[in-house]
Amino acid sequence: MSVDKGPFIINLKNYLEISGPKSLLITREAEKVSQDLGIRIMVSPPQVLLAWVSKNTTLEIVAQHVDSSQIGPSTGFSIPEMVKDSGAVGSLINHSEHPIDITIIAEILKRMKSLDLVSIVCAKNFAELKELSKLEPDYIAIEPPELIGSKRSISTEKPTLISDSFRYLQSSDVNSKLICGAGINTPEDVRIALDLGSSGILAASSIVKSDKWYEKIYELAIQFKDSK
Ligand code: G3P
Numbered sequence: 001m002s003v004d005k006g007p008f009i010i011n012l013k014n015y016l017e018i019s020g021p022k023s024l025l026i027t028r029e030a031e032k033v034s035q036d037l038g039i040r041i042m043v044s045p046p047q048v049l050l051a052w053v054s055k056n057t058t059l060e061i062v063a064q065h066v067d068s069s070q071i072g073p074s075t076g077f078s079i080p081e082m083v084k085d086s087g088a089v090g091s092l093i094n095h096s097e098h099p100i101d102i103t104i105i106a107e108i109l110k111r112m113k114s115l116d117l118v119s120i121v122c123a124k125n126f127a128e129l130k131e132l133s134k135l136e137p138d139y140i141a142i143e144p145p146e147l148i149g150s151k152r153s154i155s156t157e158k159p160t161l162i163s164d165s166f167r168y169l170q171s172s173d174v175n176s177k178l179i180c181g182a183g184i185n186t187p188e189d190v191r192i193a194l195d196l197g198s199s200g201i202l203a204a205s206s207i208v209k210s211d212k213w214y215e216k217i218y219e220l221a222i223q224f225k226d227s228k
Contacts, residue, residue, distance in 0.1 A: 005194060005199055005200070005224050005227055006039065006040040006199065006200055006224060007040040007041065007042045007060070007179075007200045008039060008040065008041045008042070008200060008201050008203075008220065008221050008224060009041075009042045009043075009044060009062065009092075009120065009141075009179065009181075009200060009201065009202045009203070010026075010030055010041065010042070010043050010044065010203060010204070010207055010208075010217065011044045011064065011092065011095075011181075011202060011203070011204040012026065012043065012044060012045050012046060012204070012208060013046070013064070013097070013204050013205075013208070014046050015204075015205070015208045015209070017208050017209055018045070018046070018208055019046075020049075023045045023046060023049045023052075023053055024049075024052070024053055024056055024057070025213075026043075026207075026208070026213050027043045027045065027053050027056075027057050027059060027061075028057065029213040029214040029217060030043050030059060030213075030217050031057050031058060031059045032214060033214060033217045033218045033221050034059060034221070036218070037218070037221055037222055037224075037225055038225070039221045039222075039224045039225060040060070041059055041060075041217070041221060042059065042060045042061065042062050042089075042090075043057070043059055043060075043061055043062075044061070044062045044063065044064050044092055045061065045064075046064070047063060047064055047065065047078055050063055050078075050083070050086045050087075050088055051086035051087055054086055054087030054088050055087050060089045060090075060118075061087065061088045061089065062088055062089060062090045062091050062092060062118065062120065063078060063083045063086075063088050063090070063091035063092065064091070064092050064095065064098070065078065065091065065092060065093065065095065065098045066078055066079065066080050066083050066091040066093060066108055066112070067079055067108075068104050068107045068108045068111070080108065080111045080112050080115050080117055081111075081115065083117065084115050084116075084117055088117075089117065089118050090112070090117045090118025090119060090120065090138070091112070091117065091118075091119065091120070092120050092121075092122060092141070092202075093105055093108060093109075093119060093120065093121045093122065093137070094121050094122045094123075094132070095122045095143075096122060096124045096143060096145040096148065097148075099124075102131065102132070102135075105121060105132065105135060106135050109121070109135050109136075109137055118138050118139070119137040119138045119139070120137065120138065120139040120140075120141055120179065120202075121135070121137040121139070121140055121141070121176075122140075122141045122142075122143055122202075123140055123141065123142050123143070124143065124144065124145050125142075125144065125161075126142075126161060126164055126165060126168075129142055129165050129168065129169075130168060133168070133169060133172060133174045133176055134174070136174050136175060136176055137176050138176065138177065139176060139177050139178070139179045139199070139200060140165075140169070140176045140177075140178060140179065141179040141180065141181055141200075141202045142154070142161060142162065142165045142178065142179070142180045142181075143180065143181045143182040143202065144157075144158055144161065144182050145182070147182035147183040148181075148182045148183065148204075149183070149204070149205045150182075150183045151183060151185055152183045153182065153183035153184050153185060153186075153189040154180050154181065154182045154183060154184070154189075154193065155180075155184070155188070155189040155190075155192035155193045155196075156188075156189065156192065157183070159192060159196055161180075162178075162180050162192075162193055162196040162197060162198055163196045163197060165178055165180070165197075166178050166196060166197025166198065167197070170197070177199040177200070178197060178198050178199055178200075179198060179199060179200035179201065179202050180193050180198045180200075180201065180202070181201060181202030181203055181204075184201055184202075184203040184206060184220070185206040186206075186220075187219050187220060187222070187223050189220075190220050190223035190224070191223045191226070191227065194223060194224065194227040195227065201220070201224075203220065206220075207220070
């Protein structure tokens with residue numbers, strides 16, 4: 001497993017703070033930070049804004065979810081082919097707020113690989129990370145659900161989950177890189193996670209709910225620079 005640092009992924013979820021045009025405003029702030037620091041930042045906007053945000057930023061945009069439904073008659077589903085044509089470069093999959101069956105994840109990954117889409121598969125615990133790593137997504141994001149949206153981070157509450165996950169991926173034969181998230185609020189949270197072996201960070205509420213988006217993204221993202 002390679003330990004190159006990045007990406008820093010900002011999941012906008014469906015928070016009202018980033019509703020409608022505000023999704024593009026926060027993405028533009030992230031774009032400025034990315035340019036100012038030279039850090040790879042990805043943004044995951046609400047599904048309904050995916051194409052619009054993608055077309056109006058130079059940042060890499062990822063979907064929050066993708067379905068395995070067929071091309072054509074699959075009303076209301078987001079399929080990999082449409083995600084790609086919307087301008088997104090990849091997708092989160094199996095977020096704990098949108099879990100899916102492992103057989104479906106396997107189907108989706110196959111399709112995403114053939115389309116050259118970046119896959120970020122979420123795991124809620126170590127057992128799930130081990131299981132999902134067999135599917136070799138590009139990234140596995142470990143996120144304990146009980147810490148998501150809280151002020152308690154995976155870095156301070158469950159540091160060994162990060163180091164164990166890192167060691168497991170490193171010692172196994174898979175090429176998936178580690179990302180971690182849940183409760184990432186402070187620069188220290190990012191620093192600890194990167195020091196423990198995480199390549200990337202997945203964060204949402206601390207950024208979206210901040211009243212200074214640029215400053216908040218900057219203080220978290222700059223930790224990638226220092227850890228290089
Ligand atoms: O996808 C990111 C995520 O679930 C973490 O959310 O609000 O704890 O940063 P949050």
